Amino acid sequence: xxxxxxxxxxxxxxxxxxxxxxxxxxxxxxxxxxxxxxxxxxxxxxxxxxxxxxxxxxxxxxxxxxxxxxxxxxxxxxxxxxxxxxxxxxxxxxxxxxxxxxxxxxxxxxxxxxxxxxxxxxxxxxxxxxxxxxxxxxxxxxxxxxxxxxxxxxxxxxxxxxxxxxxxxxxxxxxxxxxxxxxxxxxxxxxxxxxxxxxxxxxxxxxxxxxxxxxxxxxxxx
Numbered sequence: 001x002x003x004x005x006x007x008x009x010x011x012x013x014x015x016x017x018x019x020x021x022x023x024x025x026x027x028x029x030x031x032x033x034x035x036x037x038x039x040x041x042x043x044x045x046x047x048x049x050x051x052x053x054x055x056x057x058x059x060x061x062x063x064x065x066x067x068x069x070x071x072x073x074x075x076x077x078x079x080x081x082x083x084x085x086x087x088x089x090x091x092x093x094x095x096x097x098x099x100x101x102x103x104x105x106x107x108x109x110x111x112x113x114x115x116x117x118x119x120x121x122x123x124x125x126x127x128x129x130x131x132x133x134x135x136x137x138x139x140x141x142x143x144x145x146x147x148x149x150x151x152x153x154x155x156x157x158x159x160x161x162x163x164x165x166x167x168x169x170x171x172x173x174x175x176x177x178x179x180x181x182x183x184x185x186x187x188x189x190x191x192x193x194x195x196x197x198x199x200x201x202x203x204x205x206x207x208x209x210x211x212x213x214x215x216x217x218x219x220x221x222x
Contacts, residue, residue, distance in 0.1 A: 001028065001114055001148065001170065001204060023207040024048050024214060028082065031064040033199050040198030042075025047196065049078040049214060051112050054101040057086035058093040061101060069106055078214060080109030082148065087119040087126055091133040099140055107219040111137055111145040112168065116153055127161040134165060142222050146186065155180040166217065176209065186212045
């Protein structure tokens with residue numbers, strides 16, 4: 001998702017995390033990864049979960065979503081779905097788009113909302129737009145989504161505004177992110193240029209921070 005060019009830092013972070021830590025790791029994917037060989041992905045004991053892109057804005061659907069989520073389940077991964085948020089798109093239409101794809105029965109993990117565009121809005125306007133959408137998602141799924149963004153975007157636009165929501169932060173470096181308000185966050189996307197058997201080309205890799213675990217993002221069916 002988040003784009004960065006520090007390839008050495010990404011490679012170092014990937015090797016450091018996977019080879020020397022005991023945290024829970026996972027990937028996130030979209031149609032950009034093309035054909036995924038899910039049996040091979042499922043055999044990787046270091047990758048416990050996957051978030052799959054479902055939708056974007058008011059009408060875009062990731063055309064590989066249904067295939068990806070079905071096969072990820074078949075080969076034993078814990079699965080969540082995400083929506084790429086467009087700040088100027090109508091919130092209710094974005095929610096309807098997401099709900100048409102992200103069915104509660106298919107989810108192991110809470111929805112994730114990917115926020116990395118401000119569409120020319122200042123911080124106040126963007127946060128007003130985003131919080132309205134997050135509340136709609138929460139009402140629809142009866143649980144709060146997790147918010148994905150990257151360090152600089154959070155510090156510029158979102159700092160202090162998402163205290164009621166779990167965070168997932170992207171920063172492609174050998175050091176974990178530090179947010180301007182010292183907020184805790186559950187997940188760190190430490191590289192966008194990871195490699196894994198079953199995925200051709202690059203894939204985003206993530207890990208839980210500290211003592212955080214998948215229990216905290218488990219989808220609760222009510």
